Amino acid sequence: MSKKIYLYGNWKMNMTAAETKKFFDEFAGVYKPASDLEVGVFSPFTSLWALAEGAKKCGVVFGAQNAYYEAKGAFTGEVSIPMLAEIGVTHVILGHSERRHIFGEPDEMIAKKVKAVLDAGMIPVLCYGETLEEREGGNTFKVMERQLKSALEGLKPEEVAKIIYAYEPVWAIGTGKSATSEQAQEVCEWSRKLIGDPKVVILYGGSVKGSNAKELLSMKDIDGALVGGASLKPGSFLEIYTAYKN
Ligand code: 13P
Numbered sequence: 001m002s003k004k005i006y007l008y009g010n011w012k013m014n015m016t017a018a019e020t021k022k023f024f025d026e027f028a029g030v031y032k033p034a035s036d037l038e039v040g041v042f043s044p045f046t047s048l049w050a051l052a053e054g055a056k057k058c059g060v061v062f063g064a065q066n067a068y069y070e071a072k073g074a075f076t077g078e079v080s081i082p083m084l085a086e087i088g089v090t091h092v093i094l095g096h097s098e099r100r101h102i103f104g105e106p107d108e109m110i111a112k113k114v115k116a117v118l119d120a121g122m123i124p125v126l127c128y129g130e131t132l133e134e135r136e137g138g139n140t141f142k143v144m145e146r147q148l149k150s151a152l153e154g155l156k157p158e159e160v161a162k163i164i165y166a167y168e169p170v171w172a173i174g175t176g177k178s179a180t181s182e183q184a185q186e187v188c189e190w191s192r193k194l195i196g197d198p199k200v201v202i203l204y205g206g207s208v209k210g211s212n213a214k215e216l217l218s219m220k221d222i223d224g225a226l227v228g229g230a231s232l233k234p235g236s237f238l239e240i241y242t243a244y245k246n
Pocket of ligand 1: 010173176206207228
């Protein structure tokens with residue numbers, strides 16, 4: 001039996017509510033559900049209602065790109081996990097490199113968010129990965145070990161198992177220059193050992209598109225893709241799965 005493929009789209013700060021509706025009108029016409037495919041879409045907060053409606057109609061998973069760990073209170077500009085639950089959100093991306101590097105989110109904050117999302121019965125999509133400088137300095141594994149260990153510290157094995165992991169080398173994000181399938185496989189295999197659970201789901205993210213999907217997704221320890229740019233159009237998004245299958 002072929003492995004199950006997770007095709008998750010991180011829309012980042014793109015797609016208004018109206019654009020989200022349009023996306024799903026088109027997506028509904030081209031998407032063919034398959035038993036070995038799980039599609040997920042992660043939109044900005046303001047588009048979540050439209051996303052929920054479209055995603056439910058098409059039978060795909062949907063989620064947010066961030067959440068704060070406190071349930072409510074004086075945290076101007078933040079959105080809490082119960083607020084997301086009200087819309088039906090089941091998955092939350094946490095620790096994306098843009099949160100870490102542009103907004104300065106430290107490991108400790110990401111760890112608190114992971115725990116809070118798990119406590120709410122939702123699934124964190126935990127991103128981690130090294131910058132070009134860290135890779136060139138020979139620090140790839142040291143950096144990722146710090147990122148992963150701090151996020152998983154104190155969690156029960158069943159919580160660790162519930163998390164979806166996404167290896168995203170920062171130098172491959174939005175650059176058009178994906179990691180080679182060997183580089184991505186090496187890190188995903190190493191991650192699985194560090195996490196200590198052979199069955200966890202590990203995605204690769206960074207310039208995934210139809211033209212490189214087959215080689216990346218065919219690797220043993222890569223269970224799917226977290227896709228940025230190519231997820232903004234139903235055609236280029238779904239092409240990743242069809243390219244892998246063909
Ligand atoms: P791109 O696919 O645009 O490189 O973005 C990857 C990413 O950051 C997904 O979270």
